[in-house]
Amino acid sequence: GAVVSQHPSWVICKSGTSVKIECRSLDFQATTMFWYRQFPKQSLMLMATSNEGSKATYEQGVEKDKFLINHASLTLSTLTVTSAHPEDSSFYICSARDQGRDHNEQFFGPGTRLTVL
Amino acid sequence: GQNIDQPTEMTATEGAIVQINCTYQTSGFNGLFWYQQHAGEAPTFLSYNVLDGLEEKGRFSSFLSRSKGYSYLLLKELQMKDSASYLCAVTDSNYQLIWGAGTKLIIKP
Numbered sequence: 001g002a003v004v005s006q007h008p009s010w011v012i013c014k015s016g017t018s019v020k021i022e023c024r025s026l027d028f029q030a031t032t033m034f035w036y037r038q039f040p041k042q043s044l045m046l047m048a049t050s051n052e053g054s055k056a057t058y059e060q061g062v063e064k065d066k067f068l069i070n071h072a073s074l075t076l077s078t079l080t081v082t083s084a085h086p087e088d089s090s091f092y093i094c095s096a097r098d099q100g101r102d103h104n105e106q107f108f109g110p111g112t113r114l115t116v117l
Numbered sequence: 118g119q120n121i122d123q124p125t126e127m128t129a130t131e132g133a134i135v136q137i138n139c140t141y142q143t144s145g146f147n148g149l150f151w152y153q154q155h156a157g158e159a160p161t162f163l164s165y166n167v168l169d170g171l172e173e174k175g176r177f178s179s180f181l182s183r184s185k186g187y188s189y190l191l192l193k194e195l196q197m198k199d200s201a202s203y204l205c206a207v208t209d210s211n212y213q214l215i216w217g218a219g220t221k222l223i224i225k226p
Contacts, residue, residue, distance in 0.1 A: 034214075043204065043218040044160070093159050105150065106214060108159040 003027055004096050006109030013084055014117055020080045021112045023094030029074040030096035034106060035067075038091045050077040084116045119143045121217035123205050128223045129195055137190045137203050137220045145210020151179050151190045152204040154219065160204055163190070192222075200224045 003026040013019050023033055033050040048069050049057040056069035068080040077096075081088055091113050095106040121141045129135040141149070148167040152160035166172055166181035166188060178191040190203055205217040 044216050046214075046216070049213075091157070105162055105165060108152075108161070111157075111159045113157075 002098050002105075002107045004094065004107045004109040006094055006112050008112060009110060010113040010115075012115045012117065015085050016083055018080055018082045019084055019114060020078055021092055021094070021114075023077045023079070023096070023109050025075045025096040025098075025107075028096075028098045028100060030077075031074060031099055032097045033071060033077040034095045034097075035069060035077075035079050036093045036095065038093060038111075044093065047079075052077075081114065084114070086116045089114055089116045119209065119215050121205055121207060121215055123203075123217045123220045125218070126221045126223065128225060129192075131195055131197060131224055131226050133195050134191065134193050135195060135222065137192070137205075137222065139188045139190070139205035139217055141186050141188070141205070141207045141215070141217075143207050143209045143215055146183060147208040147210065147212055149179075149181055149188050149208075150204075150206045150214070151177075151188075152206065154202045154204060156201075163203075195224050197224050197226070 005024045007022045031052045035047045036044045037047050038044050046059050047062045050069045050071040052071045052074050058064045066082055071077040091111050093111040095108045097106055123139045150165050151163040153163050154160040164179035166179050171180045176193045181188045202219040202221050204219045207215045
């Protein structure tokens with residue numbers, strides 16, 4: 001159990017376009033999901049915490065108008081990278097917290113590799 | 118501020134034992150996680166400690182001392198597939214997960 005899927009697994013887009021990444025909890029409900037970004041050979045960087053039915057909480061330095069997060073249901077959160085530029089190329093990973101478990105383990109999706117040309 | 122320290126890189130030999138240390142200073146404590154991350158992949162859960170002591174799970178064990186703000190991940194009978202980054206993460210008083218930078222473990226034959 002506790003499977004998180006992410007779609008797409010990789011995407012290549014032109015500079016200036018928008019890209020939407022979906023994160024789904026397949027067998028549990030997740031009121032809270034997290035979006036991370038990871039550059040090569042660096043650690044995970046939390047971008048924002050996505051709460052079902054309310055606005056996302058963004059970390060300092062993350063532009064909320066550029067990285068739009070929507071958590072419309074208990075099993076789906078989306079991250080839209082608007083007007084993408086080459087510096088946005090990165091590995092984007094989502095995770096979801098299973099409220100039904102004793103501890104606050106986060107289950108990770110497989111990640112989405114974004115390349116902006 | 119909140120801080121988690123772990124070595125940047127470690128090297129070990131196949132079949133041997135390696136211990137990866139993690140020290141933390143956070144506002145509150147609600148558990149410590151160890152995750153494994155292979156290059157280009159998402160992290161996968163290894164262990165969770167919330168009470169002091171040793172948790173053993175097959176070849177992997179994790180230890181916690183809350184009074185010392187210290188944990189270690191012990192890997193036995195190392196295999197080449199264990200080459201990966203190992204991430205230490207602490208849940209603070211707000212149940213936010215604070216991540217360490219990760220330890221890259223290199224296994225040599």
